[in-house]
Amino acid sequence: MRNRLILLLLLAFFLGFSQDNTSTENLTSFVNPFIGTGGHGHTYPGATMPFGMMQLSPDTRLDGWDGCSGYHYSDEYIYGFSNTHLSGTGVSDYGDVLLMPTNTVNFNNGANASASSAQVQKGYRSHFSHENETAYPGYYKVFLNDTNIEVELTVSERSGIHRYTFPKDSKQIVILDLEHRDKVLSSEIKTLSKTEISGHRHSNAWAKDQRLFYNIEFSRPYKIVAYYSPTEAPGYNPTKAAFEFDASEGNDLEIKVAISAVDEAGAKKNLEAEIGDKSFQQVKEEAETAWEKQLRNIDVSTTLNNQSSANRGLSGAEVRNNQKIIFYTALYHTMLAPNLYHDVDGRYRGMDLEIHQANDFKNYTVFSLWDTYRAAHPLYTIIEKERTNDFINSLLAKYDEGGILPIWPLAANYTGCMIGYHAVPVIADAYLKGIRGFDAEKAFAAMKHSAVQDKLGLKSYKEFGFIPVEEESESVSKTLEYAYDDWTIAQMAKAMGKIKDYKVFSERAQYYKNVFDPETKFMRGRFRNTWFAPFDPYEVNFNYTEANSWQYSFYVPQDISGLINLMGGKAAFENQLDKLFTAKQETSGRQQADITGLIGQYAHGNEPSHHMAYLYNFVNKPAKTQEKVHQILNELYQNAPDGISGNEDCGQMSAWYVFSALGFYPVTPASNQYIIGTPLFENVSINLEDGKTFKIEAENISDKNKYIASATLNGQPLKRSFIQHSEIINGGKLVFKMTNKASKWATKNTEIPTTEITENIIIPAPFIAKGNVAFKNKTEISLAVAERSQGTNSDKMEIYYSLNNSDFKKYSQPFTISEAAELRTYASAPLSDRNTSAPLSDRNMKNSEKQKSSVLKTHFYKIDPNLSITLETEYANQYNGGGKNALIDGIHGTNDFRTGTWQGYHDLDLKATVNLGSQKEVKTVSVSFLQDQRSWIFYPTEVICSIAENGTDFTDLPIQKIEAEKPSEETEIKTIAFQVDKNIQFIKITAKNFGDLPEGHLGFGGKAWLFVDEIEVK
Template sequence: MRNTSSLIFILFSFFCFSQENSSSEKLTSYVNPFIGTGGHGHTYPGATMPFGMMQLSPDTRLDGWDGCSGYHYSDEYIYGFSHTHLSGTGVSDYGDVLLMPTNTVNFNNGADASTSSAQVQKGYRAHFSHENEIASPGFYKVLLDDTNIEVELTVSKRSGIHQYTFPKNSKQIVILDLEHRDKVLSSEINVVSKTEISGHRHSDAWAKDQRLFYNIKFSRPYKNLTFLNDKTEGESVKAAFEFDASEGNKLEIKVAISAVDEAGAKKNLESEIGNKTFQQIKNEAETGWEQQLRKIEIETQNDPDSYRDQKTIFYTALYHTMIAPNLYQDVDGRYRGMDLKIHQSNDFENYTVFSLWDTYRAAHPLYTIIEKDRTTDFINSLLVKYDEGGILPIWPLAANYTWCMVGYHAVPVISDAYLKGIRGFDAEKAFTAMKHSAMQDKLGLKSYKEFGFIPVEEESESVSKTLEYAYDDWTIAEMAKAIGKKEDYQLFSERAQHYKNVFDPETKFMRGRFRNTWFAPFDPYEVNFNYTEANSWQYSFYAPQDISGLINLMGGKAEFEKQLDELFTAKNETSGREQADITGLIGQYAHGNEPSHHMAYLYNFVNKPSKTQEKVHQILNEMYQNAPDGISGNEDCGQMSAWYVFSAMGFYPVTPTSNQYIIGTPLFESATINLEDGKKFEISAENLSDTNKYIASAKLNGKPLNRSFIYHSEIMAGGKLVFKMTNKPSKWATKDDEIPKTEITENLIVPAPFIAKGDVAFKNETEITLGVVSDKTDIYYSLNDSDFKKYEQPFTISEETILKTYSEKLPLKPTARNLGKRSPLLETHFYKIDPNLSIALETEYANQYNGGGNNALIDGVHGAMDFRTGAWQGYHDKDLKATVDLGSLKEVKTVSVNFLQDQRSWIFYPSEVSCAVSENGKDFTELPIQKIEAEKPSEDAGIKTIQFEVNKNVQFVKISAKNIGDLPKGHLGYGGKAWLFVDEIEVK
């Protein structure tokens, strides 16, 4: 949303920058840390150093999805200033060791308005105004309106300084709150002297066991110290320090943190700050950021207002790529490992906060260009996590595995760096660790290895996991090839083709395979449990390792281009469950979430680079603004910004590990990458304007460049890339030998067959049609362990049946050594429903949890403990009302029905279940209602069977189950609505 408040923000930001920076030439003056603090950007405006351990920033929000960073631009109150924050994540954590200057001893943070006392109700939080707020790299300043206290913050890597200016003759009190934000496991305040305290805070949030230690030094001794409830340690520790106002209005507080111990925090403070003043540390921070931002220098000749905005967006994006991963090691080399033990590193710096599902796409490839040395540290950090924790991490946070997101994307980060010639780590060990991640049996990998895809009924987000595992496997194959491991190369290049097994040739979309049929009914707009934060539109173009293969599956270049066109012109709405991450929609392209990030560049692969240029230009200008909500989705630890940095320069890494960057369109007349070895790679655009967004021609180092991609080696060698721009599509780089390719041509697999038509649960009979995504491939099948025979045409089954199938592809000239290849053997159990049995549903289930359709509750298939596996039928904020018709009068002894509870996923048992029976369908006899304590908190998933005694002849059975509706107070989703999950009404 763009409105007048955004305009005021831009004008105010310009004023702040001009006031705080003496030279407009400083690149730090173009960084606006408030970009992303509004909307769903989830960034914070406070002070940090490049990839630093400390993030000293204001906290304006205590919880909620848009409070993940602790700050949101729409808020009006500051609760205090804590020392750790996450940048752009979709899950909340950190906010450790909060300090807040105030003028009264009050331990209430002001968030609870239910208290009667006005003073306690107000608490120590303070109102603030953005007009009195300034942020720049390494510095933050705000005036607290309620107390008229001015707060300034600055940092070094592991330490920071608070500088408070109190009003003259006012009380000077500082609150230390160790209970702030997430659940405290243990905390402590140790008084060393009247100017020094230390302690720890151990907490449970996203990181289940985060251990943090601190050392705090005051510039003046406190005169009074008050503890909340006289407690210096425990789960609720707060203290108020009062300082003598007669000794001056300014108070400096120096703080250092450590994940190791209090001694480590003290040493960090002494080494980094010591006796240095606030201004000295601020100057050092600004100098450090200036040097960092100089790694890429851009220029543009557009009009002054647009020039400043574009440059501000670019350098803020570059700034955001340099915030995480975060240093996680003390000055003496000690750090806390994934085993929560203390380790020593003298050879590299250890890091945490790797948002790998996001950052493997563009942020880490950017680091391979401008942060080669730090990339080596990143990889060594990942490898020691493998040593200490037993597996490469997926999303490591503060020495904890969070297991967040899908794939094993530490693998492409390592492979991409190695294939680009980055060394400084043990390649053999790295490969062993990469392969180890791929050979696990959890998170769907057991099925993936056995069948070549993950069935819907085996694992949630099965389509996304299959696709992302396949890409990761390709990067393992590429590294295996580079280091001479032939067997591994064959295995993983075969696994890299598993994406073919979730491609439905009829709809041309990636779809879930439910008992070897396609998950149905199918709606590509539907956000459901088959995809990760996306729908089928947003995952059906994901096979970056074999784009040529994907193009062939879709029917060739013309069909692929048509499907891409439809992606960008489709209605910009989704169906199914609400997914806040799906933002920044252009049709069904969702720039606010990472699965879409490569798609605009895919036109290059079908000889239409001008369409890539159009779409990239549109995204650059529409999805990034110099405003608080100027990022179209979660910033995600640098990935959203890395897309912009690359794309604004004119190219993007569609396939990390391929060593290719696909050319889009430059946004600036000039961009210079200052490489670490002193070389420069310059990109310039002649005749560039908002309308001249198309490339007419290009030259690399003075020679014509007639291809729409460049190599990593060409960038790292230094040189000059010159684009000549025009206002209409040209024929530049449109020939077949001028376009990029990623393709798998060796160790080709035979895709697994699928059931194209046929009901897994049927009445009377069902016709079975088999299919396979491969030309000249035969399908063989067996019914109830009969001999396999070649599939020639559809066949019908009328009884409960076990169907086994496989596909086989023979070579043109079979030999004794080459008899062809077979797919994995697949098995499907077909159930026959009593043809006299029927069910009428008075309430509507959610299609994403349809359980198999209208007959799901009487099909004989029972739901498992994991609701995502597809057998459960889900009702959102609705009761279940169903009537089973037995077809005729029958003696019924019992009626039972199963319900699922998984409160962490918003699924609750019904509060009551009723059953009524009837002989004629009109006159029903009510059986005793059974009540359940559905709202009783539970951390465990469970299945409850409700049984009714009938013992009479009936034909109709009516089941009603009452959804609790509003999620109970205290639940994470309080304010939302509950789900009711039911499966299998059994009449005996």
């Protein structure tokens, strides 16, 4: 890589200091595929085509979170070169059909070898050095130090070529390993001739049933082949083969490989159609040409005086070069996925695992939608309109084949990964931008279908207007993201004239109001209709997805005006944003590797934060947006292996950079609006598919001149801090004049962006502001509702409640209950003139007509007032189960540990003493534990119950041991019971934590959790 960087710097020097050299530069020379291969970027450096099916890349890591792409820059050994890889994901898969040149027949990959091991133990892996490694779009080269073999790789869309140059007179052996990485379900190696083999590899990993077929052609016949099988059982196919070639026939060996998800014949057709008799050099040049054309979608040039704090000590030429390298590598990364997923004849494997035909569209897989709906897909609506139609038709085909729009589809599998139904905004955004090369009626039906399911918390969401903590994990994040998705359905419904659907989904789009706590100004989990407590906005817990409350409390892109109102107005909202960026960087609760790239609690390394820097525009402070965007662009992206602040996530991290470097960002996809930040480059040309060009110029730009003094669009003054999609897609010129001080540009109320829901306004559901759901003697209950939203007669809002199915009565002041009870509540208010429903033209609703919130039920439990519990060890707040009385409150935990009913102890034993208040005859004592080994939760190894009459002289009952070390994929609850049959007052329970996670467990090296609930005394 260093040699390539030196070359890039020399290129910049010889090109001189021209500010507009886009016509002469080779843009592929500005792509550094090693960016993101270090740290937590999870990218790969190998050869691939734009959105191609094959990713031919080295494998340096077999497992682990930072090995998701198969490669990590910190590694020293290469295990081989496989033909499929994922870019920037947080879960690993692929690594199919590994080939490795070597000079001995050895089927051991050497994963467990030490430096002093014998050759047979060392395996076929080889040490390598980055000094002897080169990569650029469509090409990869490395020298294998242990065998002195040079490897070169290049690709077409579904096929590729390995070129190995062996040292003179050495043995020439190529290992084919079908066991590499994923669990093999089925495999086959067929020798069709001395120069051709084919077969299949079906595997289980993230995709539970991935089916891949291959065809391989050698440029020279092999002379000997040896096979390896993991078992000698009759009929078991070999999973590895070693092919030896005659060294006297030459030092170079080329291997052409094609893959298919359909069958071996499909792989062969792919190879014949794409490569055939082409030489390595021809295929390499075609790949470079394809990438050059692809990168030409956006031409950028920059000045030499951008000296950001992150680039101090570099020359102007180096800074300029680094900016272009980071930009074009980011653009390159946005074009690695989704991946083509059909053969040259149009056949592909569908979500039903059957074979289908794509006659009028190209089929794709690998849609990381929770990430890419935010910026990557909006970028495609500008520079990839035709491909966007293919993406949507692919999603609709998956709906036809699998019964639902996918959330994260991979190789004809639903992975069940991440939250929301974000195929929906991808479709709506395209439709509302006029990209309509798909069946819109089918698309809308598929979108609605996703939204009306009863799984993943949607049943509660539809019934209550939010997801309770006790019903579903990640309840706050799911509520917020469903609400945004529903808004996009509403917008598409409105555009299609579907008024009833528009009303339903614009109401659902406001459900975010039900998880907003007006006291703390944060989005919080609603636990049994109270707020999840104790509350710490820094705490990463099961209420949020890969985040904490700081990082989700600004996620209402569909109704930013409504969120501003909830927070108390623009000044309060701005103040809260300031606090976000200046808060302490530490998080509490569970460790979350995705929370990286922190500026305060803004976490650029994970997607929920990506829009937040642009929110200052909505409160008349665009200069603050310009400051933050400039900082992120220059500090959190670097021309280095660890140059991306989090998982690249199939293009989303890079799409943020691409958009922001241009000077704007899609805060609300499906609004057709881009929020202006600050440009990075002096000249940009977006070359549109219809031949039009949208130019962006930044006059007097430098690191200090990061503020916009004024702007023009097509020669006319632009005084607003946003632009419309149509203004880009119609072509034209946007010119910024930059300055070194915050200006008054676009700061008036008429000049700022808004996203606002003004029709079909809902009434938020009331919550229990004070009162214990589980109490001893009595508890005082106060009811409240979130701050009123625009469009309701908020001063006339009323709360009603009912106890034990009595008639509802108006709530006016706190009340007390002293027995177990069921409380029902709802809020009501007259409709305002603006809160209209169908038809849209009818705006004469009467103020006397009322609407109401959902009706919520809460069960209150009375704990025996004589009963108390003392905990000698400390539970984790994020798993508090309801507090210090959780183990005696009469409420039992469910199978899902993330629903707030279990009390969790990390690497600690449970030590609890129950005081019955007086001596009582006790027959049995029982305590329940949860096992979910996939989540690091193990049963205790032993449980001890000690009893006493006086609290000091305890007698141990027989210890009960559990085979906690036994591996299990199941989530189970085990209740341990002790026979007592004595008069006692005190009961001490000790449960021994499993401790160190066992070898073979994904978390090996870490510590186990102990989850307990409900100590019952009978």
